[in-house]
Amino acid sequence: MFDFKAARHHMVESQIRTSDVTNLEVIKAFRNFSRENFVPKAHRALAYGDAHIDLGNGRVMIRPRDFAKMVQAAKILSSDIVLDIACGRGYSTAILAQLSDTVVGLDNNEADVVRATIILTDAEVTNAAVVQGKLKDGASKHGPFDVIFVNGAIPEVPEIWTNQLAENGRLVCLIQSGSIGQVRVYTKINNIIGETIVFDASAPTIPGFKTEEVFDF
Template identity: 40%
Template sequence: MPDFAARRTVMVDSQIRPSDVTKYSIIDAMLNVPRECFVPDGREEVAYLGENIPLSRGRVLLDPRCFAKLLDALDVQPNEVALDVGAGLGYSTAVLARLAEAVIAVEDEFAAEAERRLSDMGVDNAVVISGTPAEGARRHGPYDVILVEGGVEQVPSALTDQLKDGGRIGALFMEGNLGVARIGYRAEGVISWRPIFNASAPVMPGFATVRQFAL
């Protein structure tokens, strides 16, 4: 049986700390949430590699560095409510649940499986909503923090409207094969985006720019 606890430590020491992620809460969460329990069955051996893990078409589990740096920039507080958009099999939700007061995860393909895995891990301050990620979960908002778990070309206003004034949203904006992670800050109803670091991930369904074709 592989020593996954040792692999978590190596992941943090080789991928997270060298990327200037220093917040103890993030380090602690990523040391304690078993990533191998939230990857597709049979893929446990690659759980701690420094790369995105495919889940389905256009969907990945973000690589540890990208995920941790987004969390670091979002600076999630213990009294905040977070929306996890496109939670996949639940890893990001489990980590966020250790940082926030409560987490609402919205997921379409893997909602039931994510809920089961989070329940197996004893995560009791997170709820998985079966729905379209790009539409968020308005009924439970507004949110202090929104994290989009994949690439985007645009973020629909239906989603950003669910962010509180003073709240933050993190997303990975893709242009072709190149991407820039940005944090959006909402003030007086307007979101200002700030670039944080370079990364790459497939564009999630519902987050592509609508192309206009002319004859």
């Protein structure tokens, strides 16, 4: 029988902590959740590997080390309200919920919204909810958000997302137009959006995103 507990420990120690993830609360969050419960059954044995996991419909669960570095870059506070865009089956929502006050997971796939809700309930995550909607629209009725987190690559950031950031809010995403992209943090201060490049990474582009339909900073 596959030892998922040992695999999770190895993921944290050999992938996450060796990739400059030093925030102890972030590390603790990754230790707390069984990643294998959030992936398709056919891929459970790959849940803790150093690779993206195919969730179907062109979507992936971001590789652990990149995801952890993105979470750390968000500098999440325990009082923060977080929007988790393209949350899939809810793993990212579960991790973010351990660090924040409230998380709204957003996905456009009805089946994944149902799955994520069930998995999060079973995992006793009580400060998160997953809603269905168009990813490009965000979730303005639940905002403004202190943090917006994006799962998957996009060519640029839609202006409607930055409009949903609170003052001093951070948007963390992977900007990619070719084979290699950059994880960037966009911060809103005095209604002005600043940009910081954090590290190089790559992932499949979230289906439905096109350069001409987004706001260019």
